[in-house]
Every structure is written in C-alpha cells, then in structure tokens.
Amino acid sequence: MTSPAVSSRDLPHPAREEIRLEGVLHALSDPMRLQIVRELAAVGDELSCSHFDLPVTKSTTTHHFRVLRESGVIQQVYRGTAKMNGLRKDDLDGLFPGLLDCLLDAAARQAARLGGA
Amino acid sequence: MTSPAVSSRDLPHPAREEIRLEGVLHALSDPMRLQIVRELAAVGDELSCSHFDLPVTKSTTTHHFRVLRESGVIQQVYRGTAKMNGLRKDDLDGLFPGLLDCLLDAAARQAARLGGA
DNA sequence: CCCGTACTACGATGCCTATCGTACGAGTCG
DNA sequence: CGACTCGTACGATAGGCATCGTAGTACGGG
Numbered sequence: 001m002t003s004p005a006v007s008s009r010d011l012p013h014p015a016r017e018e019i020r021l022e023g024v025l026h027a028l029s030d031p032m033r034l035q036i037v038r039e040l041a042a043v044g045d046e047l048s049c050s051h052f053d054l055p056v057t058k059s060t061t062t063h064h065f066r067v068l069r070e071s072g073v074i075q076q077v078y079r080g081t082a083k084m085n086g087l088r089k090d091d092l093d094g095l096f097p098g099l100l101d102c103l104l105d106a107a108a109r110q111a112a113r114l115g116g117a
Numbered sequence: 118m119t120s121p122a123v124s125s126r127d128l129p130h131p132a133r134e135e136i137r138l139e140g141v142l143h144a145l146s147d148p149m150r151l152q153i154v155r156e157l158a159a160v161g162d163e164l165s166c167s168h169f170d171l172p173v174t175k176s177t178t179t180h181h182f183r184v185l186r187e188s189g190v191i192q193q194v195y196r197g198t199a200k201m202n203g204l205r206k207d208d209l210d211g212l213f214p215g216l217l218d219c220l221l222d223a224a225a226r227q228a229a230r231l232g233g234a
Numbered sequence: 235c236c237c238g239t240a241c242t243a244c245g246a247t248g249c250c251t252a253t254c255g256t257a258c259g260a261g262t263c264g
Numbered sequence: 265c266g267a268c269t270c271g272t273a274c275g276a277t278a279g280g281c282a283t284c285g286t287a288g289t290a291c292g293g294g
Contacts (some may be wrong), residue, residue, distance in 0.1 A: 001186075021227045026142075029140075030281095030282085057284060058240085058241070061241090062243090063283080066242095079241060082291095092185070094224035096219075098219050102214070102215050103219075103263085108136070109212065166270075167269085173252085174253075176253075179271065179272060180251085180253080195260085199270070
C-alpha cells in the first residue's frame with residue numbers, strides 16, 4: 001500500500017458540498033486558527049498537532065483544530081499516535097476559486113505590516 | 118461645497134491602518150452581514166439602512182451595520198434622516214488587494230450553488 | 235506487560251454576540 | 265408646531281465560544 005498505516009479511528013469531515021463560506025470565514029476569523037492555516041500553507045504538507053507551538057493549552061489546541069476540520073478548512077487523519085493535519089486546498093479551490101490564496105496573501109500582508117519593520 | 122448637506126452627527130470609523138483581517142472575516146462570517154455587503158457591492162453605491170429588508174428587527178439591523186462599520190467594511194454617514202452605507206472598497210483593496218472581489222465571488226458562487234436550480 | 239507520548243472528552247467559567255422590545259433623538263414635511 | 269419616519273440607546277436573554285484543568289483513551293516501544 002502507498003497509504004502507510006493509517007489508524008482505524010477516523011474523524012467526521014464535511015463533504016465538499018457541505019462546506020459553507022460563512023463557516024470558513026468564521027474559522028479563519030480567529031488569530032490562532034489563521035496562524036495554523038498560514039503555517040500549513042507555508043509548509044504545503046501535513047503537520048502533526050504537536051508541531052505547532054501555540055500559546056494555549058492542548059485542550060484549546062484540540063478545540064481549534066476541530067473547528068478547522070468541521071468547517072472544512074483542514075482534513076485530519078491519525079497516523080500512529082500523531083494526528084496529521086492538511087489543508088483541503090483542492091476542495092476549497094473547487095468551491096471558491098482563488099479565495100484561499102487571497103486570504104493567505106491578505107494575512108501575509110497584514111503580518112508584514114504589523115510585525116515587520 | 119460639493120458635499121451636499123451631510124448631517125453634523127458623525128460616526129466613529131477605524132482608520133485604514135486599523136482595519137484587521139480577523140475583524141473583517143468575523144464581520145463577514147454572519148449570513149446577514151454577508152448579504153448586506155453583497156447587496157452593497159452589487160449596487161456599487163451607497164444605500165440607506167431602510168433599503169434592506171432583513172428578517173430581523175430594526176434594533177438588530179442597527180447592530181449588524183455597526184459591526185460592519187467598526188470592522189472597517191463599510192462607511193456610514195447621515196444624510197437627513199437616512200443613514201447611507203457604502204463599501205470601503207478603496208481601503209480594503211489597499212490593504213488586501215483582491216480580497217473583497219474574491220470574497221464576493223465566493224459568496225456569489227455559493228448562492229448560485231445553494232439557491233440556484 | 236508497562237510506560238510514555240499524543241491527543242480527547244468533559245465540565246466549568248467568563249466573555250462575546252445575535253436577537254428582541256421599548257423608549258427616545260434627529261430630521262422632514264404639512 | 266405637530267406628526268411621521270428613520271435610526272439609536274438601553275436592558276434583557278439566550279446561546280455560542282475560547283479558555284482552562286483534570287481525567288482518560290489510543291498507540292508504539294522497551
């Protein structure tokens with residue numbers, strides 16, 4: 001198999017047609033979650049939850065990842081003890097062409113403006 | 118003066134640099150407010166609050182317009198008894214190029230997909 | 235089999251917010 | 265002036281949500 005040892009426990013994801021723009025916007029309107037998505041997009045690959053060093057407890061981290069998953073922004077799958085997170089770029093681009101890139105660009109611009117020199 | 122009879126009472130707006138992406142996304146994550154913005158964009162001009170026929174009371178309508186104003190999405194000005202609302206397209210485009218159009222396109226696509234035949 | 239790691243579930247808490255109703259202020263028109 | 269329209273302010277309410285802490289489950293390795 002190419003798929004390497006995916007655990008049996010799987011998580012509920014919305015189908016592509018069930019993804020709602022309002023839900024996506026709400027998910028991204030939280031700075032913590034926007035940061036997570038920016039990091040996922042930058043890496044362009046799946047990342048484990050523990051890779052992120054967020055200034056909140058693990059409980060809260062779990063909560064944020066669930067919001068992102070249930071809104072359709074990311075997909076999650078267990079791989080051993082780790083839970084891997086990946087952007088649902090294809091689905092989002094299919095539903096809302098260009099939106100994700102636009103949002104990421106906007107976030108990058110704001111980060112540069114606020115955090116930068 | 119070219120400005121025609123703008124009432125003296127004016128409303129607090131965030132400056133362009135104070136507009137935050139998270140705030141904009143949060144403002145647009147409410148279906149009611151997204152609808153308002155879509156209508157403003159479609160008309161391409163200022164509209165009075167009473168032009169909108171929303172399924173909520175006037176109190177709630179006032180609340181939504183205030184959220185949109187305070188997040189920097191719209192500008193409001195009194196003209197007689199009417200309060201005119203206009204999209205801050207220039208400011209948003211200046212901060213986040215292309216974002217507004219992307220969002221409107223995404224909203225239109227979703228509306229066509231859900232409401233359409 | 236036992237332990238450590240990674241993540242979850244659940245309950246609590248305090249804040250934010252969408253909604254309403256009623257009472258009020260500002261402006262226009264007769 | 266008086267009446268009417270437009271929108272606001274304020275209080276109340278109910279639900280959502282970001283956060284935490286603690287206790288628990290799943291998996292992999294010694």
